[in-house]
Amino acid sequence: xxxxxxxxxxxxxxxxxxxxxxxxxxxxxxxxxxxxxxxxxxxxxxxxxxxxxxxxxxxxxxxxxxxxxxxxxxxxxxxxxxxxxxxxxxxxxxxxxxxxxxxxxxxxxxxxxxxxxxxxxxxxxxxxxxxxxxxxxxxxxxxxxxxxxxxxxxxxxxxxxxxxxxxxxxxxxxxxxxxxxxxxxxxxxxxxxxxxxxxxxxxxxxxxxxxxxxxxxxxxxxxxxxxxxxxxxxxxxxxxxxxxxxxxxxxxxxxxxxxxxxxxxxxxxxxxxxxxxxxxxxxxxxxxxxxxxxxxxxxxxxxxxxxxxxxxxxxxxxxxxxxxxxxxxxxxxxxxxxxxxxx
Numbered sequence: 001x002x003x004x005x006x007x008x009x010x011x012x013x014x015x016x017x018x019x020x021x022x023x024x025x026x027x028x029x030x031x032x033x034x035x036x037x038x039x040x041x042x043x044x045x046x047x048x049x050x051x052x053x054x055x056x057x058x059x060x061x062x063x064x065x066x067x068x069x070x071x072x073x074x075x076x077x078x079x080x081x082x083x084x085x086x087x088x089x090x091x092x093x094x095x096x097x098x099x100x101x102x103x104x105x106x107x108x109x110x111x112x113x114x115x116x117x118x119x120x121x122x123x124x125x126x127x128x129x130x131x132x133x134x135x136x137x138x139x140x141x142x143x144x145x146x147x148x149x150x151x152x153x154x155x156x157x158x159x160x161x162x163x164x165x166x167x168x169x170x171x172x173x174x175x176x177x178x179x180x181x182x183x184x185x186x187x188x189x190x191x192x193x194x195x196x197x198x199x200x201x202x203x204x205x206x207x208x209x210x211x212x213x214x215x216x217x218x219x220x221x222x223x224x225x226x227x228x229x230x231x232x233x234x235x236x237x238x239x240x241x242x243x244x245x246x247x248x249x250x251x252x253x254x255x256x257x258x259x260x261x262x263x264x265x266x267x268x269x270x271x272x273x274x275x276x277x278x279x280x281x282x283x284x285x286x287x288x289x290x291x292x293x294x295x296x297x298x299x300x301x302x303x304x305x306x307x308x309x310x311x312x313x314x315x316x317x318x319x320x321x322x323x324x325x326x327x328x329x330x331x332x333x334x335x336x337x338x339x340x341x342x343x
Contacts, residue, residue, distance in 0.1 A: 037264065038071045039252075041097045042080030044204045049228040050286045051099075051158065051248075052076055054279030061271035070264045082203050084184065090253040091148050097252045099156070103187035105140075109147045111327040113140050114187040115336055119195060119316040122245040127340040129155065132247065134339040150257040153272035154249045157280040159222025159287065160242035166217050168237045168300065171308050172196045172315040181207050181219040187326070188244075192220070194319040195243070195312065204229065211235050222246060224283065227290040238294060238301045241312060 041058075045051050052074075059072040080086060086098040087108065106114025115121065122128055131137055132154040141151050169175055175197040182188040184201035192199040200216050204225075210216045211234040219231055220243070226232060250272055257265060295301055304312065320333045329335070 036069050036071045037095065037260065038073055039095050039097055040073050040075060040080060042075045042086050043099055044078045044083065045076060045225060046228045047074065047076040049224050050282035051279060053282055054275050057278045058271055058275035061274055062267060065271060066267050070267060078203065078205050093253050093255040095256050097152065097250055099248045100251050101246065101248055103185040105144055106187055106326065107185050108149065110140055110144045112329055112332055114326055115328065115332055117187045117191065117244055118319055119191045119243045120313045122340065123342060125245060127342055128245055128247045131340040136335060136339040145254045148254050149251050150254040152250045152252060152269055153276050154247060155273055155276040156248045156250065157283045158246040158248040159224055159283055161220050161222055161244040161246050163220045163239040163241055164218055164226050164231055164235045165237045166211065166235045168302065169239045170302055171311055178217040181210065181216050191319055195315050207231060208234060223287050223290045227294055232294045232297060232299045236299050238299050240301065240303050
């Protein structure tokens, strides 16, 4: 009798373990208006920047086109933490979205995506949009998903990245000895070092004070971000070098994404891409306005001539010969140029 009871207990425990093993760590109750899935979007920009306004549009689109079971909350100005901290949070399956780029994805294991932030890689924006529809980009995105990160949208224009400094810069030689803030990733750091500067990685929220105290001599970012952060108040020289044509992506945990219903997944992706088109219109309209405001507020603006543009491209060439250092596939530069329709 005791043996029968013991067998019954063992069988019961085995069934319980089997049942638990079949449940995903990220499995959640069926979404509903009463029990919505809330997704937090954390980002380092101000809500007043075009990208912040476009995120508000994304939030509205999800509410308008969804059934109420999915909601978006926005957290600007790094309120949820730095980009790296947010990505680390995603990797444990939290319902968080942030913006990231190829340079960061390289640091998280998809090495070839790092080339997307190489200096003077793209000649125009059409090449960017051609690339994100290419088989090469789709393959790299799949590799990233295997690492635990799911790209939701890639069609967001962050802007041409320009260089704002406390001293005038007109040619590559002028960067020598200048400490230039870059985001904390290897690709952008080595990219600026290759151009002749000394790169310094730091969070965007620390840049104003660092310029003010002369801990750094400059920073690089699109005009909207430079102006939105009021960096022109403490650095009065802007070089319109456009060293990176920065399209950005919105990324979340692959486990989290897979925990959503098919309807929620489609809603999040389609509205993210629609908001991306809205963002691109805002960025185009705002750049000229911000540039004029910077000039009105005393910023000295330098455009690249064809000659100086060629000099900067020449200075960038050694960067693309560092395949082994970056862990890139052989011939990656030529592969990507072909995928973007440049060759």
